[in-house]
Amino acid sequence: MTDPDLEAGEAMQRLLASARTALGEPEPFTFAGRRLTPAEVVAHLAPYLTESRRARIEAVLDERTYTVVPVVEGLINTGNVSAVMRTAEALGFQAFHVVTHEAHDDGVRYKTSPRTTQGADKWLDVWHWPTPEVCIAHLREAGYQVVVTHLDDRAVPLGEIDFTDPTALVFGNETDGVTEAMRVLADRTCIVPMSGFTQSFNISVAAAVCLYHARRDRLARQGFHGDLTGAQRETLRAVFYLKSVRRSREMLARLTRS
């Protein structure tokens, strides 16, 4: 069976790749060797969700966006990464990129702290990259401008960025900020205006302020934050259903086998 959504162009391919990453599966909607469309996944699982749960999922989908994408680079404290994920999820940003420098992670896959995210990472499309170069190449190909939070000569206040444009917003690590390699790749640098003796924010605070600002900026400029396409929404609904129903994958494997 062919999924017609697979034909929906590059954006959809990216979304599916993203969903695959999130699900930790090479083929997200394949069960016992048979591929299901997102609509089929949803139809099979809907009876196992309460009406209020389904309504909650639709409310979340209403406010989801891929237009602004948080990227955290080389954070040493995984609790900080998790805190940023939790904020991103609460504010409707669906994709989340983590650049783990190879030198730091010794090949060990980055782990989030379940306590700090409170499961937020479960609902996000989390991407892991070994270097800034591959991460940014991917985001550029997908049409994002790259804005790095970093104070330098060309840095503009956060308020000057138009967050209705596809924008990857990069946060650096706790002590050194973003790496030189990342700064070279950026289109722009921006700062959160500060006016005290304190010269920097805690990383989870900086990210929260920037993501809250981005959401408000989008609402002010265009009147809405969430902007999924129909196909994105359908795919993401299937992903959320899969994650909301206990043992959903086993259940669908049995169904498709029979």
Added chain:
Amino acid sequence: MTDPDLEAGEAMQRLLASARTALGEPEPFTFAGRRLTPAEVVAHLAPYLTESRRARIEAVLDERTYTVVPVVEGLINTGNVSAVMRTAEALGFQAFHVVTHEAHDDGVRYKTSPRTTQGADKWLDVWHWPTPEVCIAHLREAGYQVVVTHLDDRAVPLGEIDFTDPTALVFGNETDGVTEAMRVLADRTCIVPMSGFTQSFNISVAAAVCLYHARRDRLARQGFHGDLTGAQRETLRAVFYLKSVRRSREMLARLTRS
């Protein structure tokens, strides 16, 4: 010698009381038994500060306000309180109230974590209160509306609060939020709009979002954030000079003795 600023009314009395708390001294500008005016303190200490340091202090004073006052209630993790202080300082909020419930602190004075604030508390007027009642009575007498971040039936989105009105903004603890006692005392409750599966923010994130929002709201409504009166500015300049010059109090004690 009489300080004419002491006659400047109730607001000034409050400020001085606040400065006293911040300095940990019963009389902030009294040295070897002799009282100095803020202007005298500044005149004595100015030669010990570089021109760029003095300019920095003026820039900080430009953006300082007492109109919006963060209050944190019963936080268990002192690192979280310190993170909120750091954010408040960076965004120009000068007064900071901590309600330590007597049952929790066993009479031990609340301690901040120097690492997390990065010295931010040094620059703030930090008040400590044993109960919500005394804290809120004080703030009410000083003319503040009391807004508590808490989700209940009457909660309004953060965007509906007018932060050009004198406002105390209360944040509760990590697990239970604000206490019932505090909620009863509040004029209003407000929430940060969230649209994900995540139902709450980390406390330092919630406070950062609210304080950033308050600053933006003030800028949008009236075009400025900092709004010290001339007398407040003069007093706070003296406080900042005292804190910026090494062994400043000993130096002024020697000077006034001679």
